Amino acid sequence: MTRVLAAAAVAAVALAAFPAFACDEHPTKVTVAELSSLKKAKAVTVLDANDRETRAKMGVIPGAILLTGFEDYSLTQLPKSKSTKLVFYCANTTCSASEAAAQRATAAGYTDVAILPVGIQGWAEAGMPVDHLNKS
Numbered sequence: 001m002t003r004v005l006a007a008a009a010v011a012a013v014a015l016a017a018f019p020a021f022a023c024d025e026h027p028t029k030v031t032v033a034e035l036s037s038l039k040k041a042k043a044v045t046v047l048d049a050n051d052r053e054t055r056a057k058m059g060v061i062p063g064a065i066l067l068t069g070f071e072d073y074s075l076t077q078l079p080k081s082k083s084t085k086l087v088f089y090c091a092n093t094t095c096s097a098s099e100a101a102a103q104r105a106t107a108a109g110y111t112d113v114a115i116l117p118v119g120i121q122g123w124a125e126a127g128m129p130v131d132h133l134n135k136s
Helices: 002-018 021-026 033-039 054-059 097-107 119-125
Strands: 045-048 086-089 111-115
Touching: 021 111, 054 119, 086 097, 086 119, 097 111, 111 119
Parallel strands: 045 086, 086 111
Antiparallel strands: none
């Protein structure tokens, strides 16, 4: 028992020494249900990190800001208030564009940043509304 407690104490000290790393590497994740509730409460800004082709094929979450790129989008596309709740999404769980876009916002000083890991695919599969864009 003493060894277990000692190991736990060492692990706690190690984790406490690197809190920023954990946050920077792993953005907060929200579920479809959580994002839906946030949208209904008008308590979130949703940001689409997909490319044009993916948007044309899969659609977009209604009201989402369509970023011009997931790594190099202009920070003027984000709300002025850095405490605004931001949720980024991309195609699905195999896509990492939302994480890159979220990390850019965090690096710019935004304090309430999350991703929707299931992306537009999971949103649509959950029966949530999707806007379809013109393919032109």
